[in-house]
Amino acid sequence: MPKVVDHEARREELADAMWRVALRDGFPAVSVRTVAREAGWSPGALRHYFATSGEMIAFAVEWAVRQVRQRFDALDAARGGAVTPATPLEILEQLLPLDANRRVESEAWLTLVSNAHVGAQLREQRREVDGLIRYVVRTVIRQLDDLGRLAAHRDPEVETARLHALLDGLVVQGIADPPGVTPTGIRAVLHQHLDDLAHQADLTHQADRPTARGTEEQRNSPCRDVAQPSSHSQPLRTGTADGVDLAST
Amino acid sequence: MPKVVDHEARREELADAMWRVALRDGFPAVSVRTVAREAGWSPGALRHYFATSGEMIAFAVEWAVRQVRQRFDALDAARGGAVTPATPLEILEQLLPLDANRRVESEAWLTLVSNAHVGAQLREQRREVDGLIRYVVRTVIRQLDDLGRLAAHRDPEVETARLHALLDGLVVQGIADPPGVTPTGIRAVLHQHLDDLAHQADLTHQADRPTARGTEEQRNSPCRDVAQPSSHSQPLRTGTADGVDLAST
Numbered sequence: 029m030p031k032v033v034d035h036e037a038r039r040e041e042l043a044d045a046m047w048r049v050a051l052r053d054g055f056p057a058v059s060v061r062t063v064a065r066e067a068g069w070s071p072g073a074l075r076h077y078f079a080t081s082g083e084m085i086a087f088a089v090e091w092a093v094r095q096v097r098q099r100f101d102a103l104d105a106a107r108g109g110a111v112t113p114a115t116p117l118e119i120l121e122q123l124l125p126l127d128a129n130r131r132v133e134s135e136a137w138l139t140l141v142s143n144a145h146v147g148a149q150l151r152e153q154r155r156e157v158d159g160l161i162r163y164v165v166r167t168v169i170r171q172l173d174d175l176g177r178l179a180a181h182r183d184p185e186v187e188t189a190r191l192h193a194l195l196d197g198l199v200v201q202g203i204a205d206p207p208g209v210t211p212t213g214i215r216a217v218l219h220q221h222l223d224d225l226a227h228q229a230d231l232t233h234q235a236d237r238p239t240a241r242g243t244e245e246q247r248n249s250p251c252r253d254v255a256q257p258s259s260h261s262q263p264l265r266t267g268t269a270d271g272v273d274l275a276s277t
Numbered sequence: 278m279p280k281v282v283d284h285e286a287r288r289e290e291l292a293d294a295m296w297r298v299a300l301r302d303g304f305p306a307v308s309v310r311t312v313a314r315e316a317g318w319s320p321g322a323l324r325h326y327f328a329t330s331g332e333m334i335a336f337a338v339e340w341a342v343r344q345v346r347q348r349f350d351a352l353d354a355a356r357g358g359a360v361t362p363a364t365p366l367e368i369l370e371q372l373l374p375l376d377a378n379r380r381v382e383s384e385a386w387l388t389l390v391s392n393a394h395v396g397a398q399l400r401e402q403r404r405e406v407d408g409l410i411r412y413v414v415r416t417v418i419r420q421l422d423d424l425g426r427l428a429a430h431r432d433p434e435v436e437t438a439r440l441h442a443l444l445d446g447l448v449v450q451g452i453a454d455p456p457g458v459t460p461t462g463i464r465a466v467l468h469q470h471l472d473d474l475a476h477q478a479d480l481t482h483q484a485d486r487p488t489a490r491g492t493e494e495q496r497n498s499p500c501r502d503v504a505q506p507s508s509h510s511q512p513l514r515t516g517t518a519d520g521v522d523l524a525s526t
Contacts (some may be wrong), residue, residue: 139391141449186469192457193449198442198449201438204390211437
């Protein structure tokens with residue numbers, strides 16, 4: 029009988045080695061050479077799995093997304109699917125560099141963002157990851173509304189775009205060397221932001237402002253959504269059974 | 278007499294060629310090869326000015342910073358040094374990808390951020406640029422306070438970190454392909470954010486929150502400032518006469 033190579037197990041082994049390199053030396057240190065050495069493989073054997081550095085980035089980001097989704101699932105299970113006042117913050121914190129693992133995830137994301145022009149695969153993956161984050165942020169805004177923590181006249185599309193940008197910026201600042209914001213600072217900023225959302229915006233200059241609200245306006249919303257995952261459970265085909273299922277919360 | 282080569286004029290010529298390539302094809306298309314072709318130089322002649330791609334990135338970012346500073350100077354001159362209710366927004370808009378030129382500046386910034394690990398020069402430049410942006414944002418927060426548009430109990434350090442992160446994120450989203458937020462959306466988000474700053478935050482859970490205020494707490498502020506430019510007028514030695522002088526406003 030032909031020898032059956034368990035490619036999935038080999039990929040898991042590579043992912044473990046990649047993550048060890050990234051946790052120890054930062055994601056920029058991840059390369060065919062360093063991951064092969066960490067795994068005890070030849071660079072040639074590793075190239076069977078990743079022919080290009082772009083494929084390696086894509087693999088790392090897939091792995092990061094899988095980890096985030098597993099944490100979402102665990103959180104969802106822990107609170108039995110219910111939304112509590114703590115839920116929005118708890119969800120957002122999964123996307124930010126608040127510990128060593130999430131720092132590596134954030135570094136992999138930034139590498140994807142800055143390499144998205146390199147080729148069609150990374151460009152599409154960036155679009156998918158952005159769409160997934162936008163979906164999570166939109167869900168959080170909806171949760172805040174359900175919790176009575178979103179002021180009545182706020183535009184959910186503007187607030188979604190604002191919170192999404194804030195998250196991206198906290199990641200950029202949080203993984204800078206030296207960091208522009210510490211984990212404690214990230215939490216302070218998030219608290220402040222969520223508190224503000226509960227309060228009425230100043231409507232004095234409403235006429236000057238290019239906000240949008242309501243069905244008609246939302247079709248022409250200034251805050252364009254890059255991508256809505258076609259399936260909530262499998263937007264990145266990372267192989268988890270359930271995936272992010274915040275829609276049910 | 279030896280021939281005197283005007284290196285500064287040659288660098289201006291290169292910067293013009295670089296910017297034309299970036300405006301036409303995006304900053305990722307900027308390389309020794311494409312800029313040399315655009316300028317009508319040999320790649321060898323161009324390498325006299327930029328030995329590495331890192332030096333080219335550093336040059337592009339210096340150029341971008343110089344452009345931003347010139348716009349700050351022009352705005353400051355136009356309003357005769359006075360701060361009006363329109364000033365904070367006007368300043369922030371100079372840092373965002375709201376037109377073709379600012380888009381290239383934003384792309385150069387992201388390239389710097391994602392290459393800051395490559396060597397000491399880019400790492401230091403990233404620190405300086407972040408420090409400059411932080412300084413501008415802190416100035417805007419102070420202006421809002423002077424204008425009576427910053428609620429009394431807000432922590433200026435938390436708000437500075439939050440607004441800085443929001444700007445970074447709007448840049449990342451604004452230059453994505455396709456963009457995650459349009460120029461109209463960027464303006465809507467900024468309006469909303471500045472409006473919110475005028476309003477009292479919810480103080481219900483103040484005790485739970487890792488915010489800081491007052492002299493003692495500010496020394497241990499969670500929102501760490503990466504760098505304070507040693508000189509307001511010349512933080513990046515870009516050769517402009519006056520530079521950003523927002524402190525006088």
